[in-house]
Amino acid sequence: MLTELSIQDFAIIEKISITFNDGLTVLTGETGAGKSIMIDALQLLAGGRGSAEYVRHGASKAQMEGLFILDTNRHQINETAYQYGIDVQDEMVVLHRTITSGGKSICRVNGKLVTLAILKEFGKQLIDVHSQHETQSLLEPANHIQLLDLYDKERISNVKQEYTRLYEKLITLQMRYKELSENEQEMSQRLDLLKFQHNEIEQASLVPNEDDELEDERSQLANFEQIYNGLLDAYNALYGEQKGLDWLNMASQSLQNSQEYDTFINEKAEEMSNHYFLIEELMYELRSYADTLEYDPQRLNEIESRLNEISQLKKKYGSTVNEILEYLGKVEEEIEQITDKDSHLAKLDEQIEDIYQDTCLEAKQLHDLRKKAAQSLTKNIHQELKDLYLEKTSFSVSFDTKTGHGDRLKLHKNGFDHIQFQIATNPGEPLKPLHKIASGGELSRIMLALKEIFARHQGITSVIFDEVDTGVSGRVAQAIAEKILQISSQSQVLCITHLPQVAAMADTHKLIKKQANNNRNSTVVEELSKSKKIDELGRMITGAKLTDTAKDHATEMLELAADYKKNNG
Template sequence: MLTELSIQDFAIINKISITFNEGLTVLTGETGAGKSIIIDAVQLLAGGRGSVEYVRHGANKAQMEGLFILDTNKHQIYETANQYGIEVQDGMVVLHRTITSGGKSICRVNGKLVTLAILKEFGKQLIDVHSQHETQSLLDPDNHIQLLDLYDKERIANAKQEYVHLYEKLTALQKRYRELSENEQEISQRLDLLNFQHNEIEQANLVPNEDDELEEERSQLANFERIYNGLQDAYYALYGEQKGLEWLNMANQSLQNSKEYDSFLNEKAEKMSNHYFLIEELMYELRSYADTLEYDPQRLNEIESRLNEISRLKKKYGSTVNEILEYLGKIEEEIEQITDKDSHLTNLDEQIKETYEDTYLEAKQLHDLREKAAQALTKNIHQELKDLYLEKTSFSVSFDTKINQGERTNLHHNGFDYIQFQIATNPGEPLKPLHKVASGGELSRIMLALKEIFARHQGITSVIFDEVDTGVSGRVAQAIAEKIQQISGQSQVLCITHLPQVAAMADTHKLIQKQAKNNRSSTVVKELSKSEKIDELGRMITGAKLTDTAKDHATEMLELADNYKKNHG
């Protein structure tokens, strides 16, 4: 859940830090106080589109930072963090974003600089923002298949993974088939290029690891004098009268003459003898190696010339000789495929047929699983809609399964299903796509019904509702309040509302106010005590002056909300 949110120099916000708790947190306040600005900041923190307009007038940058605490080490965020080399300790994730007045956006996750796209990946797994505008995503049929798959994620995810693997293999084979069968001119030009590259590499007669070996030999010849002098100096320091080996021999003989009288000397005499013979052998090896050395300036020139040729090839075909030879193998295979195109096309066609059959079977399994999930989802949503006084509303998951009899069915990334949520808000009316039927108030309730269901499956730590209850009242408002409270049992919920029924359900109530200081407006956040909650609810009820009747009504609402939470906790 989101536990701490810091905002600085953002719109009318100077600097605020807000602590959030589990359950339902309600944000209320007058229009223009900055409630939606706080949600805007959270959306930007989750990777939303930024603008220099958000930077407070006179400031150089706007900054947002949020601390999220994960309640399980199985959260999908861990996999994302590992993917990008970000460490998550003690279940804490810190998202940070800075927008400069010059238009730059700087993003961090747990202190590590990331791109906006990566920040968005983390954000979508931690925060789910729903406003009247965001609700429109429910109307997009392209999202419906993802929601259905999410509903029965445990079974569908495995089948979908198998399908996607085969589908990607199929599309790769089809792409290769098209490349070989289309545009003879391009293929001919490609073959000419490959033949040129093949001849150029082959004529070089490269040997594996040749570049490394030549570099070593060049280094030896270029530093011949230093190497030879080093060998000679080392050899003559050991060999000859009054040199190292003679002194070691004297030490060895001294210990050998005394070892029988002392166990310690006996042990050291043996070690000394071994060391002496090892150094003597080393001396002879140094002399032998020095005898093999010969400075050959002609060979150095040959090496330089060969390395220049290899360097020229590296610029075209690979960073090492081994990579160049690997590339040679690839183009030989491609040349063979192009020159023997007909047989390869036949072979590819057979592979495509076999892979298509396997992919279609996986798509059919996905379809069957989705139909079962759709039945369960429909039943579940009808119950949720009934709780929201939409008991006469019919919901259905429509499958447009484009199966072509006698020919190949068109497959796509999600199988062969095209799914759309449909609804009829009045008895006797035909089912129609969601966006063609639902009014604003109905759509808000439908969205809450869906959110109540999917909150159990998404693993989102924080769900944010921004005035999704606009335009409702009476028993519908109470039903929405109860539904939002139920969702807060699955995920932390932050809710901006003008409904006293929703505010009464809050576990934490924060008041957003706008203050003027030094001729500048700024937003402040205050957590309300019980008595302050009553006053705020009273103002929300009357919309004007706070009266004793309104306060009594507010007190009663809080008591009813507490009883509801106790009975449905």
């Protein structure tokens, strides 16, 4: 959840720092006090498009920073962090964005500089902003297939994973087929290059591990004198009268003379005798190896020349001789493919057809699972719509399949399904795409119904509603309040509202207001106590002067909201 938000020199906000709690937090205040500006700041923090116009007049830059606490170390954002080398400790993520007066953006995640695109990747997993005037991810047809898959993730994910594996293999084969079958001139040039590389490597007559063996031999020849003298010195220290081996022999004889009188000496005499023979054998091996050594300056020159030749090849084809030989194998294979193109195209065509058929089978299984998921989702959506007094509204998941030449299925990364959520808001009307709904009030409620269902599947940390309750009143307003509260049980919810019914449901109520400071207006935030919450609700009810009747009504609304939470917690 969003734990703390700091904003400085942003629009009319000079400097504020707000602490947020779990559950439902409501932000209220007069129009122009800065409520929506705070939402704008959050959207920019999540990677939204910014400009120099957001920088407070007279300031050099605007800054926004948000601290998010993850509810689990298995949150999907950890994979994103790992992908970009960002350390996430104690399940904490800090997003920071600076917009300069020149319009430049500086973005950070946990202190590491990132691009705006990367910041957006983090933002979309942490913040989900819904407003009357912005196209939301829930309304975009391109996202509907992902949402449906999330809805029944337990059954769909394994099949989708296998489909993705086959689909990627299919695409790779198709690209290879296209490369071989198109552009004769490029293939001819490629063949010439491959033959040149093949000849260059072949002429070198490389042997596996040759570079390592030559390095070892060069090291020996370059340090011949030190190696030879070391062997002789070691040998001479052991062999001869009054030398190491002679002293060991004397020690062994001394122990043997007394071994029959003491069990310890008997044991050690045997050990000493064994050591003597081992050292004696080692001494002869040192001498024998020294006799095999021969300094050959001509061989050293040959090695240097050969290593230089190999070094030139390494710059082009691999960091070791073995890698160069592996590359040679790939070159030979590609040369064979190009020179025998027709045969390879025929083989590729067979492989493509086999993989295509397997991929279609997985896509069909995905389709069947999605159909079942769509039936369950439709049933759930209708129940949610009924709760919001949209019982006459019809919801449907539209499936479309595109075909190509010969009625072959056109596959894409998610299968062959093209999915779109559709709505008919009145009986007898045809179903229309979700994003083409005109009525603001209906759109708000439909969006809330969708959000209630998908909030538990999307793993979004914080959901922000910016005046989504505009244009409703009475029992619909109460239903919206209850639905927003239900969503807050799945994700932290921040809600800007003008409805007292929604504000009464809040776990935390914050008042946004303007105050004059040095002849300039600035936004401040106040967390309301129970008595001040009653006053604010009273003003929201009357819209003008606060009366005792309004305060009584506000008190009653808070009591009813508390009862609802208690009975539906």
